[in-house]
Amino acid sequence: MKAALAVALLLGSVALADIAKPPPAETPPPAEQPAPPPAPAPAAKHPEGVEKAYAGVIQGGWEYVYAAYGLGTAGVLAYAVSLFVRRPKKSAA
Amino acid sequence: MKRPSLLGAAWLVLKKDWQIEWRTRARLTAIIFFSLATLLLFSFAMGPDIVTLRAHAPGYLWLGLLFASVLSLGESFRVEAENQALTGLVLTPVEPRAIFIGKVLGNASLLFVLSLVLLPVAVALYDVDLGRDPLSLVLVLFLGCVGISAPGTVYSAISANARARDVMLPLLLFPVLVPLLLAAVSATKFTLQPDPQEQLGSWLKLLTAFDLIYLSVGFLLFPKVAEED
Amino acid sequence: MTPILPLVVLALVVAAIVGHVAVPAVRPWAWKAVGALGAAMLVSLWYFGLYWAPPEQFMSDVGRILYVHVPHVWMALLAFTLNVGCAVAYLMKKSWVTDALAESAAEVGVYFGAVGVMMGSIWARPTWGVWWDWDPRLISTTVMLLAYVGYLALRSFTEDPERRATWSAAAAILSYVSLPIVWFSVRWWNSLHQVQSNPSTVDKPMVAVLRWGAVTMLCFLFVFIVKRYEIARSRQTAAMELPPLEAPRAEVA
Incomplete structure (x- = not known):
């Protein structure tokens, strides 16, 4: 039974591994983006997500950056407070 | 009494479920009418544009099946929980794994029958073309029903005894079924x-992988879950 | 990022948490020290991320969200991995310690995941022009989050502690198994592929700041899990009518 199970798991993962291969380009890649005018960067050196933003360099957006950093800090504080509120009573410890 | 083999015991559990179901046919009737209503509601929500409806028919079909499956899976262990029948079943010299296999097949067969009933309804409501690749279509439906039942059986055994069980089952089950829904809808689309x-072939592979993985994981986990019932 | 590095970090975090749980002498001060370090690093992360790091090539300043967003998602993954490890350990050998640790890891993971997804959404707005996008990572993280919210709900809806422990362990394993499948299926369903970024495609200072952010969040992860674990343990002992397990033995904590 163990062996059958192992085979089943193996088959499953093999099928998945097969699937995991990037499929043949189904849609033509979104029309080759014109190189952004300001910096004709040859090597694609950019973090995730930027591939979709081929309209050149994004200007500004600082409010989003501050929102994200603020959210991170506020989250840490809020979760710390929630842990403090739920702290175990001394007698129980 | 001779101890039945794993598959023999699974067959006994399956037969028992079928017998209970056949005696009243209440569960099947209920989920058939429930999903009929769901499919009808989808067409009302989307408006009478037949082109849109036809394009989205696979999605509606699988959502209808998914919603019905929650009702049907919930019922599957509620029957057992009512008179502590599952405890009795676990105490019999039957491996809990056999109960798992039997229950998965029981739930899957019920859903499969439901999906076959829904096909002509989909033709009537959404004007889909079933004749293009009927064999693959039936295969997709079968694999999808097994895929819903495999994790669903474990989760329904868990939630049958939890508080707020009607909320628990979909809350636990739906996130896990996301890949199944994607694969089943895409595969159905390419048969219609x-x-x-x-x-189509690659989506079928994903469906098969999903089924095998969840059957194996459920097979391993179910005895632990059933112990606590 | 070499594939081995997350595992090493996970092992370190586990070792630190186990040490904190097992050694009573460090319990009063260790978490404070790590928390203070985390707070200091968070303040300097503001400086490094917002000022010191160069603007990103295409996204310019918006790219700075990377330094807080990605560490959050990493921490969520780390916490969920810890959670599933505890779930497997619990099913193999019942223990209230692994149960409590699984609970705390799941809750902290949901916290980091939720903040990470919100940051991703904030980031998506200026870069893609929408608040939401069918990006495989965004969807997988969200589905993962939903699965673990279900896990926490199951825990709070089950009264019997032993049932809760077993059932939630099973639910945790089923949810965790779905992660790679969700990832593949969504990526595949949405044929707009994106290259996974890793340090080799990102500039050196950016990697440094990203790692700085990761270590910052790692400090908070440690403190949160350790403190949440204490709450879970005290709730267990407060319940008092804990049924005896198969082999009653001296508790670790």
């Missing part, structure tokens, strides 16, 4: 509509 890039 032209498939120029031959993507």
Whole structure:
């Protein structure tokens, strides 16, 4: 039974591994983006997500950056407070 | 009494479920009418544009099946929980794994029958073309029903005894079923509509992988879960 | 990022948490020290991320969200991995310690995941022009989050502690198994592929700041899990009518 199970798991993962291969380009890649005018960067050196933003360099957006950093800090504080509120009573410890 | 083999015991559990179901046919009737209503509601929500409806028919079909499956899976262990029948079943010299296999097959067969009933309804409501690749379509429906039942059986055994069980089952089950829904809807789409890039095979593979993985994991986990019932 | 590095970090975090749980002498001060370090690093992360790091090539300043967003998602993954490890350990050998640790890891993971997804959404707005996008990572993280919210709900809806422990362990394993499948299926379903970024495609200072952010969040992860674990343990002992397990033995904590 163990062996059958192992085979089943193996088959499953093999099928998945097969699937995991990037499929043949189904849609033509979104029309080759014109190189952004300001910096004709040859090597694609950019973090995730930027591939979709081929309209050149994004200007500004600082409010989003501050929102994200603020959210991170506020989250840490809020979760710390929630842990403090739920702290175990001394007698129980 | 001779101890039945794993598959023999699974068959006994399956037969028992079928017998209970056949005696009243209440569960099947209920979920058939429930999903009929769901499919009808989808067409009301989307408006009478037949082109849109036809394009989205696979999605509606699988959502209808998914919603019905929650009702049907919930019922599957509620029957057992009512008179502590599952405890009795676990105490019999039957491996809990056999109960798992039997229950998965029981739930899957019920859903499969439901899906076959829904096909003509989909033709009537959404004007889909079933004649393009009927064999693959039936295969997709079967694999999808097994895929819903495999994790669903474990989760329904868990939630049958939890508080707020009607909320618990979908809350636990739906996130896990996301890949199944994607694969089943895409595969169904390519059996009903032209498939120029031959993507059907790969979606079928994903469905099979999903089924095998969840059957194995459920097979391993179910005895632990049933112990606590 | 070499594939081995997350595992090493996970092992370190586990070792630190186990040490904190097992050694009573460090319990009063260790978490404070790590928390203070985390707070200091968070303040300097503001400086490094917002000022010191160069603007990103295409996204310019918006790219700075990377330094807080990605560490959050990493921490969520780390916490969920810890959670599933505890779930497997619990099913193999019942223990209230692994149960409590699984609970705390799941809750902290949901916290980091939720903040990470919100940051991703904030980031998506200026870069893609929408608040939401069918990006495989965004969807997988969200589905993962939903699965673990279900896990926490199951825990709070089950009264019997032993049932809760077993059932939630099973639910945790089923949810965790779904992660790679969700990832593949969504990526595949949405044929707009994106290259996974890793340090080799990102500039050196950016990697440094990203790692700085990761270590910052790692400090908070440690403190949160350790403190949440204490709450879970005290709730267990407060319940008092804990049924005896198969082999009653001296508790670790």
